[in-house]
Amino acid sequence: MAHSASAEDRLRRIGFVSDNALAHLKGDTLLTELLDRVCQIMHSDTAVILTLEPGSQELVATATQGIESEVRQGVRIPLGKGFAGRIAAERRPVTLDRIDSTTVVNQLLWEKGIRALLGVPLIVGGAVIGVLHVGSLTDREFTDDEVELLQLAGDRMALTMQAHRSQAARAAAAELQRSLLPTKLPTVPTLDFGARYVPGGESRVAGDWYDVFTLPSGWLGIVIGDVVGHDLPAAVVMGRLRSALRAYALETTDPADVLSRLDRKAQHFEPGMMATVLYGTLEPNFERLHLSSAGHLAPLVTVPGERGDFPQLPIDPPIGAVREARRRATAVELPPGALTCFFTDGLVERRHSPLDVGLDLLRETVSVKRADKVCAEVMARLIGEDAPEDDVALLTFRRESLDETGPLELVLPALPESLKDFRAAMRRWLSVAGADADTAGDLLLAVGEACTNAVEHAYGPSGGTVELRLELQGSEVVASVRDHGQWRKPRGENRGRGILLMEKCGDEVRVEQTGDGTLVMIRRDLSSESRP
Template sequence: MGSVSDRALAHIDSEEVLAELLERIWQGLGVDTVAVLILEPGGNELVAAATKGIESEVRQGVRVPLGRGFAGRIAAEKHPVILDRIDETTVVNPLLWEKGIKTLLGVPLLVGGEVLGVLHVGSLTPRTFTEDDVEFLQAAADRVALSVEAQQAQSARAAASKLQRSLLPAQLPLVPSLDFAARYVPGGRSIVAGDWYDVFTLPNGWMGIVIGDVVGHDLPAAVVMGRLRSALRAYSLEHTDPAEVLTRLDRKAQHFEPGMMATVLYGTLEPNFEKLYLSSAGHLAPVLASPGEPTEFAKLPTDPPIGAVREARRQTTEIDLPPGTITCFYTDGLVERRHAPLDQGLEALRSAVRPQRSERVCAAVMGALIGESVPEDDVALLVFRRQAADEVGALDVTMQAIPESLKDIRAAMRRWLSAVGVGGDVAGDLLLAVGEACTNSVEHAYGPAGGDIHLRMELLDDELVVTVRDHGRWRPARGVNRGRGLTLMEKCGDEVEVLRGEEGTTVVIRRRLEAEAQA
């Protein structure tokens, strides 16, 4: 019995414990096969996880339905079973009778009274297993169960952590006239959960901004979070209205994730960022702080959470975002405390938010509401600020020299021009001129190996200066009526300069601004 005790295995690395246990069971009982089957998530099937003497059971991915055959019966009844007749009438797994096993002894793997799986041993010769054998195997099963539970927990934490890191934005987007910052902190002893935030651009020039909180913790919550995030992104490509996106997300969750529930706040920003459209699925309202105005919570209806009510009616609220406005999205772990009213946490949050840089807002909020304490629940915080025109610096964009990049370059230009207050014919002319310069780089600068285009736009007093640079050598124009891009650029800009050299081609376009061109 001591050979499978905790003390006997204390010096062994946790990843090797299961293999060592099977070896000791093999030797201690003098059997020909040892197998561990684990109950799969959902609790309907056992799957072979580790074996000795019948390794093909794992290699072939053997599965046994709960309640059927030898192993299924042990798991369902939670009692040891000795079997002297091994054939298709008593055993689901054909490998056991095909191997010629004559006698089987199996016991359940139990943790806290719950079935984790089954441990069984077999003999190729007729054998009578004794009560001492059953006691030894059950003691071994208790140790195996602890080892399996520890490995599963470790694997689940590692998988969930990797999943969550892959789903949270590695870097918030660099968008002209918008300043982003975020925080994510798991609550208590959890390292991952179902809280998430996301920011993405849409093909029509709008932006999607979302924060959500899936009920639950660890890997199951993280998996559901990943599915919701992907689905919301997909629906956002079809609809700009946040309420419609959340309606479709709810329908998907009701059908494919029965029993789950999540709160979600989804917003879309107009291309000029002057208005934010919001819809809340059971989520707390964001905080708004504008220069010269009191900080307040956005006034919007709170519709039912995702997964809570079938065919819930959802609404979208339009919110003005004057220059300098801070918008603060957050999950309830930031403001909820077990022994304090919610209003107290919300007031502390409102008091901490001021119209300043987003990074400073995040630092102030986390300092005021979290401080040195470990949060009881998971915390996600996403802050963005619409900058004033005089705060917007130069636009720098680097993209692959492929046709698909041209629309992203145009979208970035539109946002930047809007942010610095340039519109009308000037904006239209520059979009056309820069589009021609970038198209020339895509078509003529590189061969099959490809390369990059770098765009820089800056406002110097009353003049816009645009630089388009590549690192290739332009090839002659192909086809009829080609090569007119320079003429078009010259019509749209006041000055156009093309510099060709060994290190590539640089196009500089200058356009003076009339007073009325700036909004």
């Protein structure tokens, strides 16, 4: 007891850990200062901290005093091997009076000329988080009092390290999550998006995520998911799943196939993890949404004038839960004006209330409005002023109706790759505008030809942009394609016939060339009676 009191007094006198001068220090700077104080109280020549990450089998040199090359060279010690590895494995202090290849793994220790070592485990909450050891360049025998003193210092350091580690982990997780969640939902003509995300409880980060992305085929990918767990580990797994799903989405528009591939990847590379995922692919004309659920709740679909409902969607096993799980896809019709809500269970589940209560409340709350307004009303009604018990992610999108169809305006680089984006946007806009298949096909061909001509002939190597605008004037679609370049002469015997093609597909075509570029105007009546 007297020894402990003496050790406490020595730590107090040197201001170990609790000194106000340490309050502003962070990370490695703090550890270096603490090691300097360890050397003072232990009268040692060197001091080293090696850390052990959760689940790791190696100690990593993190901070040193008197043997800085240990950190610079990234020294790693296998758990249970050598001096430091033995301390961590046995969870007790160890002293050495012979330093060579038979007693230590790290050759820097004997190259430095260290003659004696004393090390103690760093333990917080019953878990080893690292090792602290000190060394002497002269022969020395560490006393029981010195062992007790170093262990006491190690205990103080372990608490400080864990606090800083937790703070750093939360900050890293928050930054990771910010980087992975969309900073801005995509601007897609005739679609209106809204989203909300709130971590549950006292956590600032979680494993919930949502994502919206366009695909080369003109389809749209829409996903929402919930990784089991919280804080940095869940956020890291979430990031890996998000990236993998995006990669698989490039290979197929079948959402069940994408989730099957994602599951195989998770089973192999993330053993023990589990996540629910709802993935949907929206056809280029936005008329049908293909859905597959890996243990996730079905979305709410609301059409104008009707109460929202949940599609009859088969719920397959979560990602990571069952090997070779059968995954199925279901197609859902989305008429103009339809609003769809993807959400995680934190929005509707409550500890002392059946799930159906939350789902019914969601149905009562949602009506066909602007997507962001729907998000605001849902969060106010289902979450309110209290912090949610679980993480909440909400993603809504609405297919605009005919009477809301404003002009389509796009400005894209004058590159061949832009042509597919022009066509995809036109196809969606014409579908909402009410164009039949023949009329839409003619306009796609005529306007596509005008865009192609601008891409191929308007600019030289320096490049430029092509501007597309489609608008309804009564029953007519008026399309304009503008560039700001100086056209090159057509090359090849079949070149220069674009105007004839445009005139065949449109009711009126006008080309204006000025000093500021070329404007092509194409008019086409949507009524079938207008065409011979």
